[in-house]
Amino acid sequence: MRETEAIxxxxxxxxxxxxxxxxxxxxxxxxxxxxAGELLECFQWSGDDADDEHVREELADVLTYCxxxxxxxxxxxxxxVLDKLELTTQKYPVEKSRGRSEKYDRL
Amino acid sequence: MRETEAIxxxxxxxxxxxxxxxxxxxxxxxxxxxxAGELLECFQWSGDDADDEHVREELADVLTYCxxxxxxxxxxxxxxVLDKLELTTQKYPVEKSRGRSEKYDRL
Amino acid sequence: MRETEAIxxxxxxxxxxxxxxxxxxxxxxxxxxxxAGELLECFQWSGDDADDEHVREELADVLTYCxxxxxxxxxxxxxxVLDKLELTTQKYPVEKSRGRSEKYDRL
Amino acid sequence: MRETEAIxxxxxxxxxxxxxxxxxxxxxxxxxxxxAGELLECFQWSGDDADDEHVREELADVLTYCxxxxxxxxxxxxxxVLDKLELTTQKYPVEKSRGRSEKYDRL
Numbered sequence: 269m270r271e272t273e274a275i276x277x278x279x280x281x282x283x284x285x286x287x288x289x290x291x292x293x294x295x296x297x298x299x300x301x302x303x304a305g306e307l308l309e310c311f312q313w314s315g316d317d318a319d320d321e322h323v324r325e326e327l328a329d330v331l332t333y334c335x336x337x338x339x340x341x342x343x344x345x346x347x348x349v350l351d352k353l354e355l356t357t358q359k360y361p362v363e364k365s366r367g368r369s370e371k372y373d374r375l
Numbered sequence: 376m377r378e379t380e381a382i383x384x385x386x387x388x389x390x391x392x393x394x395x396x397x398x399x400x401x402x403x404x405x406x407x408x409x410x411a412g413e414l415l416e417c418f419q420w421s422g423d424d425a426d427d428e429h430v431r432e433e434l435a436d437v438l439t440y441c442x443x444x445x446x447x448x449x450x451x452x453x454x455x456v457l458d459k460l461e462l463t464t465q466k467y468p469v470e471k472s473r474g475r476s477e478k479y480d481r482l
Numbered sequence: 483m484r485e486t487e488a489i490x491x492x493x494x495x496x497x498x499x500x501x502x503x504x505x506x507x508x509x510x511x512x513x514x515x516x517x518a519g520e521l522l523e524c525f526q527w528s529g530d531d532a533d534d535e536h537v538r539e540e541l542a543d544v545l546t547y548c549x550x551x552x553x554x555x556x557x558x559x560x561x562x563v564l565d566k567l568e569l570t571t572q573k574y575p576v577e578k579s580r581g582r583s584e585k586y587d588r589l
Numbered sequence: 590m591r592e593t594e595a596i597x598x599x600x601x602x603x604x605x606x607x608x609x610x611x612x613x614x615x616x617x618x619x620x621x622x623x624x625a626g627e628l629l630e631c632f633q634w635s636g637d638d639a640d641d642e643h644v645r646e647e648l649a650d651v652l653t654y655c656x657x658x659x660x661x662x663x664x665x666x667x668x669x670v671l672d673k674l675e676l677t678t679q680k681y682p683v684e685k686s687r688g689r690s691e692k693y694d695r696l
Contacts, residue, residue: 270453286474294422304411305519313690315401328459346377352435367393369634412626420583476527484667500688508636518625529615542673560591566649581607
């Protein structure tokens with residue numbers, strides 16, 4: 269499983285630098301928000317002309333901290349997504365939500 | 376590959392609801408930032424007593440939008456992480472960065 | 483009123499550069515989130531050793547975009563704060579909320 | 590000065606509830622990022638149809654935490670904006686930046 273391999277390498281990277289001490293769940297959640305801001309900056313003044321390479325790098329940073337947080341709390345990141353998708357599927361029935369961007373409680 | 380399966384299911388979920396029209400890269404980047412804020416809210420007043428189930432749900436939301444954005448821009452999310460890790464490994468040599476949280480340009 | 487003077491100067495700054503075209507409410511909201519991320523970065527790995535000058539600069543950026551957005555939507559920023567404080571005062575009665583950081587719906 | 594009056598009332602509100610213990614600079618910075626995400630949510634799927642009342646409320650929340658953080662670090666929020674505007678004015682000369690949204694280092 270490739271995401272397991274990625275997490276294994278992230279663990280080694282962190283361990284070699286003795287950075288686990290900085291990676292509390294709270295600090296990782298802050299880091300995700302910080303990197304999400306940097307990703308958003310690619311689209312600050314326009315939705316259309318973001319630099320593709322820059323978007324990839326910033327998205328990689330958000331994803332990296334997400335994997336580190338998942339690992340920290342003992343969660344399987346792909347399973348998290350699948351479990352949440354199941355919940356969301358129930359909250360947004362196809363018939364009611366087709367073509368609409370409203371939140372489920374306004375459908 | 377499990378993340379490919381997750382992306383396939385996300386695609387189906389989006390297609391059934393005709394939501395691709397809302398999923399511009401910009402809107403997905405906004406969504407990542409919004410969900411990152413909700414994740415951070417779990418740790419707003421304390422780093423220690425976050426509700427584990429709540430953290431998992433909010434992390435799942437961030438991850439979901441990350442996978443959707445990766446898919447939108449034709450990127451492999453795990454490969455993004457691995458490529459960035461290679462860059463970061465070069466920027467933070469073990470000897471210089473051990474036990475330190477400073478940015479690479481201040482090491 | 484000093485905040486009116488600040489807003490007047492911000493308007494001149496923006497007008498001279500013909501930047502009003504970029505300052506849609508949406509773009510200003512994105513900018514607030516981006517700058518909030520940069521402010522948060524001052525506290526990424528520790529709550530205690532943030533550089534005071536850096537915090538001031540990043541807080542100034544968030545505030546600046548807040549004033550620009552308030553001006554854009556025709557709102558008085560100080561009045562917004564006062565009106566919201568009135569609502570919050572009702573939602574958090576002194577007796578129920580003293581010394582507690584829970585949200586009003588959990589008090 | 591109206592912003593001083595607002596800060597005075599915020600102080601009273603916080604003191605009555607004994608909430609100063611939660612208002613470390615770090616927690617206030619987190620709160621600003623969280624509320625900035627909620628403000629951004631008003632524009633999640635479209636830049637055009639945000640609910641005006643909702644935008645005002647969320648902007649008020651961001652501003653409130655900005656004033657609380659400024660107060661916490663002993664800064665005058667309006668002066669912060671004016672000082673930063675002076676710096677930005679130097680970084681973005683009118684002739685070079687007119688009608689352009691690029692960052693100063695790319696002008």
